[in-house]
Amino acid sequence: MSLNIDKFAKHLSDLSGYRRQALISREVFEKHVLSSSKTAASYIWMYYVNQDTKAETVTGDAFIQCSEKILGVITDKDQIKFYLKLFSNDKEMMSQTAFMDFLCSAYVLYRAVNKLGIGEEDSDASSPAAVSWMESVSKSAYHIKTEMSVCFLTNWILTNIPRLLNPMHKYIVVQLTTGHNVLKSGNKSSPVSQNGAKSDASSGVDDKVERDPTASLIHPVLMWFLRSSLPGKFLSVLEKKPEALRNATTTPQQLMEMLHLGEAAHPETWSLLYDSEDQGLSINRFQHHVFNYRGPTLMFVKADNDYLFCIATDIEWRESCHFWGGEESLLLMVKPEFRIVEKGAKIFYANFSIRGYPFGIQVGKDPRNLSIEIKPEFTYVSYKQIPCKIIRLLAWGCAPPQVKVSQHDLRKWEAKQAEKNRKVNLNNPEWKENPDKYLLELAGSYKSYDNQ
Structure with missing residues (x-):
């Protein structure tokens, strides 16, 4: 992947106008590396320039070095700790305001990587309803405090929403490893944003959210938290994978491109x-x-x-x-x-x-x-x-649709059996010897004409 990052750094330097100095400007970085979230771009830029608030350029070598560190973050725990540290500006303590920015950025990039966003900063993340759901997470993590340690927040997220950062990390990895192909082809927009915009342009609405029957009952932010928290058994129906991902000969480069191009089959819903x-x-x-x-x-x-x-x-x-x-x-x-x-x-x-x-x-x-x-x-x-x-x-x-169909068929069968059991064939020879016939006659509810 290092060769891809080298190429990407050179393309970004060319666009910045600093080819000889091998420098990348902040404007080009935000436009071509993290265009989907301005909030995330500002925090990650500070990581690339080593918390220098006045820096407007970063060297190509520094860009490559920092990018390789990001690619080296593998496990859920490492991802959570890395990005919390990044959003806390490399401090041990993280403010509640920075944590809300962290949640908002993670949600925007989750929507971008799943082609749910609008290509630029996602306005849905700043809506009152979205903020309310994020505040429930923040309130739980911070209790009544305004600051918490990165170590505590890491453990809290691992316990309650362990897969929160997977889409965000996937987005950034894809941008770093495939961004040079997009720039080489002459398309100035970011790869993930381009796909998200294409999806929106074709329908005029957020396709996946509008077509999902649970969308009107489960807010998209809550759905994101549930995906990050629930065990895989509840999510398997939502996360179909394409046949290509099962191919053992798929190269890492092809895998990354498939993930960000959204080649997976349309998922089912609950x-x-x-x-x-x-x-x-x-x-x-x-x-x-x-x-x-x-x-x-x-x-x-x-x-x-x-x-x-x-x-x-x-x-x-x-x-x-x-x-x-x-x-x-x-x-x-x-x-x-x-x-x-x-x-x-x-x-x-x-x-x-x-x-x-x-x-x-x-x-x-x-x-x-x-x-x-x-x-x-x-x-x-x-x-x-x-x-x-x-x-x-x-x-x-949370099972495939045919399970609900089977449940419906079972209810119909039970209704038919109940109706069948209500009916008694009075002409049946066995009825003459049935004790119920004798009891009905004693009660005067039934009169037998067998001997008449």
Whole structure:
């Protein structure tokens, strides 16, 4: 990859007008390396010029050296620590303002690498709704403080949203390793921005968000956090990979180009199983629409006092007097703070008919100290024994669409069986010897004409 960066540095020097001095101007850097996010560009530029606030150029050698360091950041933990340090201006402590810039930049570049952005600074990231979702993460990480150590923030992100930086790092790596090809071809715009703009121009709207049926119910920023936090079992249906990526002979250069050109097949979406606004806030309706779905599900519980919880079950819902759930089960608090409350096996409980055991839905490892409890009336949700009135419940299925089809077919079969069992063939010879016939005659509800 070093040869590609060398070529890119020379192209940038030519565009800057400093070919002999081998210098790259800040304007050219921001335009051709990080055009999708001005905020990210300003922080990363400071990294390239070693925190020199007055620097307007960087040498080609320094550009190559810093770029190679970025390419050497591999693991999730290393990526998180590297970019936190970068956005804290190489300090051990990071302000909450810088952390919000960090989140905003990561989100904009996530949209850019997935061809969801608009080519320049994404206005969606600065909308009040987007800022509100990011503040829930910031509030959880900082508590009531205004500064936190990079070490603490690294561990907090690894615990709660471990894949947050993957798209951002992918974007920057792609820009550094394939940018020279774009400049060589004579196209002045950045590769990722070009693809994002093309997608928008063809439809006039943000295609992926508008076509995703979950978009009107799950805000794009929340969807990004969920992608960064949930185990792979909940995301597999959203992340189809092209056949080319499975080819062992694909070169690193081809891999990088495929990733930024977005050659993956269009992903599927989660299946909406239940929405209390449409089906009603009822345990019977919830059971009807969610039970017998043979796959992982996400259940969102919106309550007053700005509470929003996500109950992620990695197996199908079931009624039992015992706790159930696999190792990838978890409970997320989404608002007012975004964090994982519980995770692991056997943290879910659902009982609506088995007498002698508590009725309702419970979440928690310790039955004596539950994190979430919902009574069968579906009126209140208790978080740490504090009751909050339920406003809305939603449930999504996270398996392929055919699983929901199978659930629908099963419900139709059960309805037919129930109807079939209601009908009794009174002409059947076995009916004459049936005890029910004798009981009906004693009660006067049925008169036999067999002997007449």
